[in-house]
Amino acid sequence: QVQLQESGPGLVKPSETLSLICTVSGASVSRDNYYWTWIRQPPGKGLEWIGYIYSSGATSYNPSLKSRVTISVDTSKNQFSLRLSSVTAADTAVYYCAREGYDWGQGTLVTVSS
Amino acid sequence: QSALTQPASVSGSPGQSIAISCTGTSSDVGAYNYVSWYQQHPGKAPKLMIYDVNNRPSGVSDRFSGSKSGNTASLTISGLQAEDEADYYCSSYTTSNTRVFGGGTKLTVL
Numbered sequence: 001q002v003q004l005q006e007s008g009p010g011l012v013k014p015s016e017t018l019s020l021i022c023t024v025s026g027a028s029v030s031r032d033n034y035y036w037t038w039i040r041q042p043p044g045k046g047l048e049w050i051g052y053i054y055s056s057g058a059t060s061y062n063p064s065l066k067s068r069v070t071i072s073v074d075t076s077k078n079q080f081s082l083r084l085s086s087v088t089a090a091d092t093a094v095y096y097c098a099r100e101g102y103d104w105g106q107g108t109l110v111t112v113s114s
Numbered sequence: 115q116s117a118l119t120q121p122a123s124v125s126g127s128p129g130q131s132i133a134i135s136c137t138g139t140s141s142d143v144g145a146y147n148y149v150s151w152y153q154q155h156p157g158k159a160p161k162l163m164i165y166d167v168n169n170r171p172s173g174v175s176d177r178f179s180g181s182k183s184g185n186t187a188s189l190t191i192s193g194l195q196a197e198d199e200a201d202y203y204c205s206s207y208t209t210s211n212t213r214v215f216g217g218g219t220k221l222t223v224l
Contacts, residue, residue: 037213039215046117046203046215046216046217046218047152047154047160047203047205047215047218048215049205049212049213049214049215051212052213060211060212061212062115062212063115063210063212064115096159096160101150101152101160101162101165101205102162102165102171104159104160104161105159106159107159
């Protein structure tokens with residue numbers, strides 16, 4: 001079974017860059033043909049797809065976030081990461097990493113506040 | 115891209131069947147047979163219940179089924195149980211090679 005675990009700061013200041021890492025076990029982010037995905041959920045609201053990176057390195061992002069988002073892979077650590085720049089309070093959410101939709105991390109709350 | 119449209123809430127009594135709709139466009143739900151459904155209990159990560167319109171992952175009860183007609187997909191839960199009370203989200207591939215979620219539906223078991 002594939003397991004995923006998010007890690008990163010729980011508090012980010014406005015205008016700064018949010019950075020999260022997803023550590024994967026039970027699969028290879030570079031060799032297994034899956035869409036390694038980031039999804040977020042603002043408190044009390046619905047799910048929002050952020051984007052993915054495929055094993056080939058191809059990426060796709062939510063058009064509403066595309067100018068601020070970068071998803072990348074660290075094959076040596078079997079991790080993939082999310083960077084979201086110029087954050088505001090509207091980016092406060094639980095951030096999930098997932099193997100497409102099949103396996104999910106437990107989620108990590110990131111609050112944007114000064 | 116706009117979120118897929120789901121009813122905000124549905125309810126049913128134990129043993130009954132309910133259906134949750136998910137309406138998109140010809141650029142997402144109507145374009146491919148790649149609609150998924152997720153169940154989310156409070157404070158928990160979503161769980162995949164249906165993928166590719168009508169396929170159940172291993173371990174998911176056969177009380178859960180999916181279908182699609184045109185730009186609208188549906189999730190049906192038969193033999194409603196108290197443990198089914200949760201939020202449900204649909205998701206679809208899009209012709210832009212992205213994914214989009216529905217706004218979510220709160221299921222209440224009366």
